[in-house]
Amino acid sequence: MNVARILFPVKVLGPGNRIGIWVCGCPRRCSGCSNPELWEQRSEYEITISKLKELIRRIAATQKVDGFTITGGEPMAQPQELAELMDYLKTVSTDILVYTGYKYDELCQHGSGFIEEILRSAAVLIDGQYIEEMNTNVILRGSENQNIIILNSEYKAYYENYLETTHNQIQNFTTVDGVVSVGIHRKDFASEIGSCINEGGKGNG
Numbered sequence: 001m002n003v004a005r006i007l008f009p010v011k012v013l014g015p016g017n018r019i020g021i022w023v024c025g026c027p028r029r030c031s032g033c034s035n036p037e038l039w040e041q042r043s044e045y046e047i048t049i050s051k052l053k054e055l056i057r058r059i060a061a062t063q064k065v066d067g068f069t070i071t072g073g074e075p076m077a078q079p080q081e082l083a084e085l086m087d088y089l090k091t092v093s094t095d096i097l098v099y100t101g102y103k104y105d106e107l108c109q110h111g112s113g114f115i116e117e118i119l120r121s122a123a124v125l126i127d128g129q130y131i132e133e134m135n136t137n138v139i140l141r142g143s144e145n146q147n148i149i150i151l152n153s154e155y156k157a158y159y160e161n162y163l164e165t166t167h168n169q170i171q172n173f174t175t176v177d178g179v180v181s182v183g184i185h186r187k188d189f190a191s192e193i194g195s196c197i198n199e200g201g202k203g204n205g
């Protein structure tokens, strides 16, 4: 699987202390995308599912993991690998939030068994392409055309409460690739901050 980064604890892309997984590769090329460095897959980001599981197992062995946020890049561009990974993630936490540039209806009509598995495993899907003109700082979404779809009804009240009581925040991580700024960024963030920092936002949409 092509994965650019795994960060913990991510506190700004869903409730609690989450493991954030940024997949690499996206065919969409949205104008104003927060993570253009993740458009092309890179050989150095290739990692086996078993190694990914081991990394996550090690984090979860010593830390309380409240959930996962999977973004990118486009997670649905690697459906077989993602479906397999999510099977494992559910053993740690079933609170799995997935960002995608596709619409939920498009995914339902896709006909891929792996996409169906992903939708069954996800607790929450945030769908739709990022449209820069519609970036109005709505909670958890890069642009207001996107939808927060709670797929696992067990999480309905939990997420509704979270969405009502929180606001967008930014969290910076120091990584081997430099500082990665995580969260929902306003649309001029990248030009204001220049190239000294990787935006590393929610990535999708």
Ligand code: SF4
Pocket (backbone or CB within 6 Å): 026, 027, 028, 029, 030, 033, 034, 035, 036, 072, 073, 074, 100, 101, 129, 130, 203, 204, 205
């Ligand atoms: S905003 Fe999302 S869907 Fe659009 S190019 Fe960036 S990663 Fe891809």
